[in-house]
Structure formats: C-alpha cells, structure tokens
Amino acid sequence: MERSMAWAAVAMAMAMTMAVLCLTTAVRVGADDVVDEDSPGASFIFGDSLVDAGNNNYLSTLSKADMNPNGIDFAASGGTPTGRFTNGRTIADIIGEMLGQADYSPPFLAPNTTGGALLNGVNYASGGAGILNGTGRVFVNRISMDIQIDNFNITRRQLDDLLGKAKAKEFIQRKAIFSITVGSNDFLNNYLMPVLSAGTRVAESPDGFINDLIIHLREQLTRLHALDARKFVVANVGPLGCIPYQKTLNRVGDNECVKLPNTLAVQYNGRLRDLLIELNGGSDGTSGLPGARFCLANVYDLVMELIANHQKYGFKTASVACCGNGGRYAGIVPCGPQSSMCDDRQNHVFWDPYHPSEKANLLLAKYIVDGDSKYISPMNLRKLFKL
DSSP states (O other): HHHHHHHHHHHHHHHHHHHHHHHHHHHHHHHHHHHSSHHHHHHHHEEEETTOOOOGGGGSSSOOOOOOTTTTGGGGGTTTTOOOOOSSSOOOHHHHHHHSSOOOOOOSSSTTGGGGGGOOOOOOOOOOSSSSSSTTTTSSOOOOOHHHHHHHHHHHHHHHHHHHHHHHHHHHHEEEEEEOOOOOOIIIIIIIITTTHHHHHSSOHHHHHHHHHHHHHHHHHHHHTTTTOOEEEOOOOGGGGSHHHHHHHOOTTTTTHHHHHHHHHHHHHHHHHHHHHHHTTTTTTTTSTTEEEEEEHHHHHHHHOOOOOOOOTTTSSSSSSSSBSSTTOOOBBOTTTTSSEOOGGGGBBBBBSSBBBBHHHHHHHHHHHHOTTTTTSSOOOHHHHHH
C-alpha cells in the first residue's frame, strides 16, 4: 500500500514537472510569435473620452458612459454599455480592427487586463482627461496624460515579466502603435470652461496657454519614447466650435460654428504639427527622438469635411446630437437613461453633445489607416504599422 502511494506521488510529481515544462515552452513560443512578421499588432491608446474604452467605469467621476443607451450598437457587448462614449465602436477600436488586431485593447483598470491580454495592447484613455493635470477637474476624477503614462510604465514591467526583457522591447518597438488623442478637454473643460476658467483666461493669453500644452506634450511623448515606444500616431484637436455642445451654448445657426474654439484649435494644431516634425528629426534628420516615427492625424480637417459634406457621406444632420437634451441641437445634457435618443442613429454625425457616432468614427478611421497626406502624414497608419 505504502509502495503504491509512493509511486503515485512520484508519478504526480513527474506530471507536474512536465506541465511546468510545457507551460514554459508555450510562453517562450508565444514570445517569439508576438514579434513575428505576420503576427497581429498591438495598440496602446492614450487620451480622453473620444477613445476611452471603460477606464472611467472604475472611477468615482462625473464623466461616465456606463449607462444606457451608450453602446447600443456595440456588437461585442450585445448592445450593453461598456463605458465608451458613443453608440458603438470608438475610432481606436475601428483602427485596431483594420490593422488586424486580434481583439480590442482592454481598459487598463479592468481586472482582467493582465497576462496574454496585454499583447493586444492596453487602453489608458479617460473621459475628461487632458494634457494638463488640472484639466477636467469639473468631473472630480479623471486620469490625466501624465498618470496614463505612469500606468503604461506598469504595463511595461508586466510585459518584461511576460516575454522577457529583450522580447518585450522588440515587441513594443516593432509591433506596437502608440495612439494619442488628447487636447480637446484642455480647451473645452479648462481654458474655455465658463466661470472655472475665468482666472486662467485673464492670467494667460491663448499663446501662453497653447505653449504650455506643447511643452507638457513634448515631455509626455519623450517619456513614452524612453519606455521604448517608437511608432506614434497623434491626433490634432477637432473643430470644437462645431460640436452640438458649443453650438447650443452659443446659439449659432445650423451651418455655423463657434469661432473662438475653432481658432484656438487651429492655433494649437499648428504648434502640434511643428512639434511632431521636430520629434521626427526635421528635414535634416539630425535631431528628434532616435528611431521614432510620429504620424499626425489631421482630425480637424477630417471632421470639417464630414460636417460640410455630411449628406455626401450618408448623414442627414451634422449639428444635432442623436442622444442628449437641451436647446436646438440637444447639446446641453449628456447622453444617459433620461436623455432623448433619435430613431435614426445612422443619420447623425454626432452621437451626443461631444462625441461622434460609430458611423462617423468608421469614416474617420478609414482615412487615418489608408488615407493620403491630406489627413494623415507623413504616412498613413497601415504603412507605419509595416515599418
């Protein structure tokens, strides 16, 4: 009896040893696979509510989209809210699909964002976030760009543990795209915020404020580069004066946009373009961040094209939010259970007072992935990914 139990113990120990060896081999094979030429890439996503995939679900914040009817057309969840600030997929979701990503980049704060899930990339974006840490304080909590990069540093160490340091570095530099969609809240919920921004606007000129944004963004992009990020796509700020919120607040006509927010966006976008040229190494190739490639997504002109020619793209309105309440353009009260919702979501450029609909996101994503230099430069994302 004792001899049979001893043999059983030996057999169990051998089986466990073999299982560990097999598991170790599987992890090593996985490490090779993720940097294979034909393996799907990863998207590491930073920014605000335009690309938030649910991080704010885990915060005590006034900026949330984890309630109906948000996500009503998000097929992956069966139409239940996920924390995305639109009726379906965000532009980041769609870009990931178009580039062959195996799954959506999960929110950093989600408990299952660990292990192999990291190889799809991670979404760090947070509704209400900005380049500046003070931006969005009206929402109580949000994850600013500085903290988002701190969070990526945590992921960076996890990838070292998962793949080994050498393979993790190769994976990040060769197979990962770093997407940055931020800046809108620095104007909407900081510099242009009624009452809260009065002191800032008196104390700081538009030039000074924008210069502050560019200084901070340069530091943030440099931090990501130091953590081995090499392939970047940075979106400029869209035409803020054309969103339903601004149009309702300022009582402009259907075919008009509010001048000041658009003027500030254009001014910031010019500085952003110069910054990315500098970080790319300029025309002489002697400066910049070594090995980095920065692509500028010209969201401003893309959205303006969509608004000006919305009927050509199959929309009936580029002014009225599908989900929201207040004023001529349903632009005051954000989308939620008590909001009015249109019956023809496919006909609206804007889902709510601030964010594009999934149909609009799909059109924007196509231009960014496969478009020409008018909307994405110096190359489109498909070419960037193949580098």
